[in-house]
Amino acid sequence: MSNVMNMDLIYKLFDAANMHRWNDHLRPIDLTEIDKQAHKAAIAWVLGKYEEQERGITLDWRRIIEGSLFSFMKRTVLTDLKPQLLHRMEDERFDEVNDYVLSEISSSIPDLNADFLKRFEDHIRCTEPVLEDKIVAAAHYLATNWEFNLLYDMNRHSYAIDQTKAAITLELAQYSDLIGVKNTMGSQSMTFIDLIGQLRFQQRWTRVPRIPATTVLGHSLMVAIMMYMHDLDVGVDDKQAYNDYFTGLFHDLPEVLTKDVISPVKVNVKGLTDILDEYEHELIESRMMPSIPEAWRDELRFFVYDPFTDKDDVRFGKVAGRELKMCDVMGAYIEANVSRRYGICSSKLLEGEESLRKRLMDEGDCINAESLITRFDEMRI
Known part of the structure; x- marks a missing residue:
């Protein structure tokens, strides 16, 4: 049977960096679909933790992870439809819409793992x-609401803007029984969700022009998804799959406090990495940890500190740090490679792409990197 970690699927998801949201409105920053999906995945963790900690509920985190991923896959097919139209189509033509989505996914990713495809179909057809x-679903609307709040003031005179605001409020009201929704909507201070959202402002490869200009948060989602695909292929247990995915999603979270420092600067400035690590820890403890309940803080430390180190913690379980690092490198390689193939490149980008490719070929056997790169070379993008 074919692997879940499939370069055709990886690129289809990455291409959502070219899908622009709210593109019929004035926007203070470029809002892309990949960033929205990354924000949604992080918000789902927050909502899930509230349910677990305050209601004592045991959640199926694989269903949450795959629910986020499958809804992302569906969105890559139904690209630029306005929400009102999409919701109406799904209400009135539910089966036909999902038949189309399934057909498009199957044809664009012909070698997709059959069991994974079946779970995708079950998800989109679930009633x-x-x-x-x-x-x-609640995480989806919270991420949408966060975006809307960014652009509302500069679009006050836009057609039907208040109807849009009312519609989002009405959708969120359906999930008001979730503790996290109630706490987030009622907060007057900066929340963890806001901190995560700031990673949508930070572009990757600072000072290096690229298309698409991906952000730290979008990159983090790609790392998390690739790691989850890999974990499905090797058959890790539920706890490690959870740890690997959310470590991937949160591995760059400290950059909301320090900004992205490109690797050549870290390598060439003696002692800078150690200095940055020291300041990151200090800032995480003083500014980030107070934004979440104390009961979650040790787990977030487990995700954020030393994410690329193999771990087997008595309390939290395993993280495959080496494989996670290779997914991180693969994400960076795709960013550089795609920009070059689009025709936007520089000497720094070319050097970066060559270095990343060599590292994947030398060290990436743990994620079958050579096979993934070979397939990527063959693809027309």
Whole structure:
């Protein structure tokens, strides 16, 4: 049977960096679909933790992870439809819409793992959502609401802007029974969700022009998804799959406090890495940890500190740090390679691409990097 970690699927998801959201409105920053999906995935963790900690509920985190991923896959097919139209189509033509989505995914990713494809189909055809599905749906609307709040003031005179605001508020009201929704909507201070959202402002490869100009948060989602695909292929247990995915999603979280420092600067300035690590830890403890309940803080430390180190913690379990690092390198390689193939490159980008490719060929056997790169070379993008 074919692997879940499939370069055709990886590129299809990465290409969502070219999908622009709210592009019929004035926007203070470019809002892309990949960033929205990354923000949604992080918000789902927050909502899930509230349910677990305050209600004592045991969640199926694989269903939350796959629910986020499958809804992302569906969105790559139904690209630029306005939400009102999409919701109407799904209400009135539910089966036909999902038939089309399934057909498009199957044809554009012909070698997709059959079991994974079946779970995707079950997800998009589901008509009786469980708690985990509600958490993913609520995270979707919270991420949408966060975006809308960014652009509302400069679009006050736009057509139907207040109707849009009312519609988002009405959608969120459906999930008001979730503790995290209630706490987030009622907060007057900066929340963890706001901190995560700031990673949508930070572009990768600072000072290096690229198309698409991906952000730190979008990159983090790609790392998390690739790691989850790899974990499905090697058959890790539920706890490690959870750890690997959310470590991947949160591995660059400290950059909201320090900004992205490109690797050549870290390598060439003696002692800078150690200095940055020291300041990152200090800032995480003083500014980030107070934004979440104390009961979650040790787990977030487990995700954020030394994410690329193999771990087997008595309390939290395993993280495959080496494989995670190779997914991180693969994400950076795709960013550089795609920009070059689009025709936007510089000497720094070319040097970066060559260095990343060599590292993947030398060290990436743990994620089958050579096979993935070979397929990527063959693809027309």
